[in-house]
Amino acid sequence: MEVIQNYIGGELMPAKSGATLENIEPAKGKIYGTIPDSDATDVQSAVEAAEAAFPAWSKTPREERSRLMLKVAELIDQNLDRLAAAESKDNGKPLKLAKRVDIPRASANFRFFATAILHESSDFHQTDEEAINMTLRSPLGVVGCISPWNLPLYLFTWKIAPAIAAGNTVVAKPSEVTPMTAYLLSELCIEAGLPKGVLNIVHGLGPKVGQAMSEHPKIKAISFTGGTATGKQIAATAAPMFKKLSLELGGKNPNIIFADCDFDKALATTVHSSFANQGQICLCGSRIFIERAIYDKFKTAFIEKVKSLKVGPPEAEDTKVGAVVSEPHMNKVLSYIELAKEEGGTILFGGERVVLEGDFQSGYYIQPTIIEGLSYDCRTNQEEIFGPVVTLTPFDSEEEVLIMANTSQYGLSSTIWTTDLNRANRVAKQIQAGIVWVNTWLFRDLRTPFGGVKNSGVGREGGWAALDFFTEKKNVCIKL
Numbered sequence: 001m002e003v004i005q006n007y008i009g010g011e012l013m014p015a016k017s018g019a020t021l022e023n024i025e026p027a028k029g030k031i032y033g034t035i036p037d038s039d040a041t042d043v044q045s046a047v048e049a050a051e052a053a054f055p056a057w058s059k060t061p062r063e064e065r066s067r068l069m070l071k072v073a074e075l076i077d078q079n080l081d082r083l084a085a086a087e088s089k090d091n092g093k094p095l096k097l098a099k100r101v102d103i104p105r106a107s108a109n110f111r112f113f114a115t116a117i118l119h120e121s122s123d124f125h126q127t128d129e130e131a132i133n134m135t136l137r138s139p140l141g142v143v144g145c146i147s148p149w150n151l152p153l154y155l156f157t158w159k160i161a162p163a164i165a166a167g168n169t170v171v172a173k174p175s176e177v178t179p180m181t182a183y184l185l186s187e188l189c190i191e192a193g194l195p196k197g198v199l200n201i202v203h204g205l206g207p208k209v210g211q212a213m214s215e216h217p218k219i220k221a222i223s224f225t226g227g228t229a230t231g232k233q234i235a236a237t238a239a240p241m242f243k244k245l246s247l248e249l250g251g252k253n254p255n256i257i258f259a260d261c262d263f264d265k266a267l268a269t270t271v272h273s274s275f276a277n278q279g280q281i282c283l284c285g286s287r288i289f290i291e292r293a294i295y296d297k298f299k300t301a302f303i304e305k306v307k308s309l310k311v312g313p314p315e316a317e318d319t320k321v322g323a324v325v326s327e328p329h330m331n332k333v334l335s336y337i338e339l340a341k342e343e344g345g346t347i348l349f350g351g352e353r354v355v356l357e358g359d360f361q362s363g364y365y366i367q368p369t370i371i372e373g374l375s376y377d378c379r380t381n382q383e384e385i386f387g388p389v390v391t392l393t394p395f396d397s398e399e400e401v402l403i404m405a406n407t408s409q410y411g412l413s414s415t416i417w418t419t420d421l422n423r424a425n426r427v428a429k430q431i432q433a434g435i436v437w438v439n440t441w442l443f444r445d446l447r448t449p450f451g452g453v454k455n456s457g458v459g460r461e462g463g464w465a466a467l468d469f470f471t472e473k474k475n476v477c478i479k480l
C-alpha cells in the first residue's frame with residue numbers, strides 16, 4: 001500500500017483525525033494506497049503555516065524565489081520517469097503521454113514563472129506636468145489552489161507556480177482521485193529547500209477540504225480548475241467574501257472543419273483532439289462539425305483512424321487510449337453513450353466498455369466512440385461528457401456552423417480547420433470561446449491568456465494574467 005501524506009509547514013503528516021481514503025489504480029480497478037481524509041482542522045493548520053511563512057517569503061528577493069523554483073523544476077526533470085509512472089498509475093493515462101506531456105509541462109510551469117518574475121516591470125503614468133502615478137504590485141497573502149484529476153501535476157503546478165513566484169504562500173488541494181504526484185512534489189519541494197509553509201498541500205475530499213478552503217477568511221484568492229457545478233459552489237461560497245476567483249471550468253468545444261482544409265492534418269489532429277487523455281481534457285474537441293462537401297470522406301477516414309487506436313494498459317508501448325479515471329466516471333461516460341442512442345444517434349464506432357485480460361480485467365476502459373445523426377442542440381451535444389466520445393455533424397455554411405458551435409452554455413476553446421485565413425479570422429472573431437486554434441490544437445505558449453467565457457469560467461491563467469491574478473495593484477499618485 002502506498003501511503004500519501006499531507007505537506008504542512010514543511011512536514012509530511014497524516015490527517016489530524018487519522019482518517020484515510022482509498023486510492024484506486026484505474027487501469028486495474030484496484031486499491032493501491034491511501035490518502036489523508038483531511039478536514040477543516042487540517043486546512044486550518046495549513047493556513048496557519050502559510051500565514052507564518054508569508055512575511056519572509058513575500059520579502060525574499062525575486063532572484064532567490066526564482067532560484068528555489070528553478071531547483072524544483074530541475075528535480076521534476078530529474079524524476080521524470082518516476083513521476084510519469086506515478087501519474088500514469090494514478091490516473092490511467094498512457095505512460096508515454098505522462099512522460100511526453102504531463103511531467104515536462106509541470107517543470108515548464110515552474111521554470112516559466114520562476115523566470116517571468118525576473119522580467120516584471122511596474123506601470124508608470126505621467127499626468128502631463130501635474131502628477132506621476134506609479135502602480136505598485138504586492139502579493140495577496142495566503143492563496144488557495146484547487147486542481148482536478150485529468151492533468152494532475154500539470155494543472156496543480158500551473159496554479160502553484162505563479163502563486164508562489166508572485167510572493168504568496170499557498171494552501172493547495174489536488175484531486176482526491178489523483179493525489180500521488182502532488183505528494184511526490186511535496187517531497188521534491190523539501191529536497192529543493194523551499195522554506196517551510198510556502199507551499200502546503202492538504203489531501204482529501206472536495207466538499208470537506210475544498211469547501212473549508214473556500215470558506216476560510218484568511219485565504220484571499222482561489223484558483224480552481226474543474227467541473228462547472230463545483231466552480232459554482234466555490235463562487236457561491238467565496239464571492240460574498242470578496243475573494244479573488246479564477247475559475248477554469250468545463251467545455252464542449254467545437255471543432256470546425258471546412259472543405260478547403262489541409263485534409264490529412266485536420267484528420268490526424270482531430271483524432272488527437274478527440275481522444276487524447278481518453279478525451280479527458282477540457283480542451284478536447286467533442287463536437288466535430290464538418291462541411292458537407294467533405295463530410296462522407298472525412299467520416300470514413302476518421303473511423304478508419306480511430307479503429308486503429310489501441311485501447312490498452314497504460315504502460316504498454318502501443319496503447320493510445322488508456323483507462324478513464326474512475327468507475328463512477330466510466331459509468332457517467334457510458335450513460336451518455338446510452339443517452340445518445342435514446343436521442344436517435346448512430347454509433348459509428350465504439351460505444352462499449354472494454355474488458356482487458358489478466359490484471360487489467362477490472363480496469364475502466366472505454367472504446368473511443370464516434371456518434372452521428374444527432375441535432376446540435378440535443379443533450380449529448382450540450383452537456384460535458386469528458387470522455388472518449390465525439391459527435392459528427394455536417395454543415396452547409398459559415399453562418400450555420402457558427403449558430404451550431406455557439407449554441408452551448410460553454411465557451412472554452414474551439415478549433416477551425418481552413419486554408420482561407422480570411423475565413424479563419426472571420427469565424428474566430430464570432431466564436432464564443434476564450435481560446436481559438438486555427439489549423440492546430442492545444443498548441444501552447446505559456447505567455448498567452450488561458451480561460452473561457454460563459455459557463456467555462458471567469459478569469460485568465462497564464463503569463464502576466466496569472467501573475468496579475470495573484471497580486472494586488474496599488475496606485476500611488478504623486479502631485480508634482
Ligand SMILES: NC(=O)C1=CN([C@@H]2O[C@H](COP(=O)(O)OP(=O)(O)OC[C@H]3O[C@@H](n4cnc5c(N)ncnc54)[C@H](O)[C@@H]3O)[C@@H](O)[C@H]2O)C=CC1
Pocket residue numbers: 146147148149150173174175176177204205206207209210211214225226227228230231233234248249250251281282329332384385386
Ligand atoms: N478542467 C475541467 O474542465 C474538468 C472538468 N471536469 C468535469 O467535472 C465533472 C465532475 O468531475 P469531478 O471529479 O467531480 O470534478 P470536480 O470539479 O468535483 O473536482 C475538481 C476539484 O475540485 C474539488 N472539489 C470538489 N467539490 C468541491 C467543493 N465543494 N469545494 C471546493 N473544491 C471542491 C475536488 O476535490 C477536486 O480537487 C467531470 O465529469 C467533468 O465533466 C472534471 C475535471 C476537470
Ligand SMILES: O=C(O)/C=C/C=C(\O)C(=O)O
Pocket residue numbers: 148150151155158225226248280281282283444450
Ligand atoms: O494549460 C493547458 O495547457 C491546459 C489546460 C487544461 C485544462 O485546464 C483542463 O483540461 O482542465
